[in-house]
Amino acid sequence: MEVCCEPYPKQTQWLWRAICFMCTSRLEWKGSTKIAVEVEKLLCNTRLCNYIKRQSPGHQTSMVEGFHSLVNHFTPKMFAFSYSGMMCRTILAALHFNENSQRAQQATRAGNQMYSLHYPKYKQGGHIVRKVLDNATFGK
Structure with missing residues (x-):
């Protein structure tokens, strides 16, 4: 829509x-x-x-696409799950996404924010700059 x-x-x-x-x-x-x-x-x-x-x-669809990607990671389409198994995995994906969606950007000891260079295929040798985020938490 x-x-x-x-x-x-x-x-x-x-x-x-x-x-x-x-x-x-x-x-x-x-x-x-x-x-x-x-x-x-x-x-x-x-x-x-x-x-x-x-x-x-x-x-404004970046977060929605990120969540959908995470749900696909937790409930891959190549496997069949029962309804309760699918519901539990989806809830687990939502909890993981809510916990880690607003991670802060990593900083050096001097306090400067960290960035990384990536070379995607669509840039044909060009680069893009991305923020380096804190590590995701896994229920710690």
Whole structure:
């Protein structure tokens, strides 16, 4: 959904309004209740809708892709797991991701931040600079 709406901010705003409508028209909330009116007022606020229209969702998927990669690491698709096994592995992946997603950047003893050079194939001999992060914790 994000990719198809990236160059079309009006469609993104329209999708947001559709989501707001679905949230406020649930069976538990009758359309005229005070809660439904307040939620609709908050979600369909003009400033919020304009802010959402200016969002660039294509550049905000890095963490989602990182989490998906970690889930694939914990639950590889080439093996079959029972429902409880898959659920446990997914929960374990979520716990690991939450613990290690905001790791700090490593620093030298002098206090300078550390970086490393990488040479990916798509750069064809060029390099990129990456931050060196603290080691991941594994339940220590």
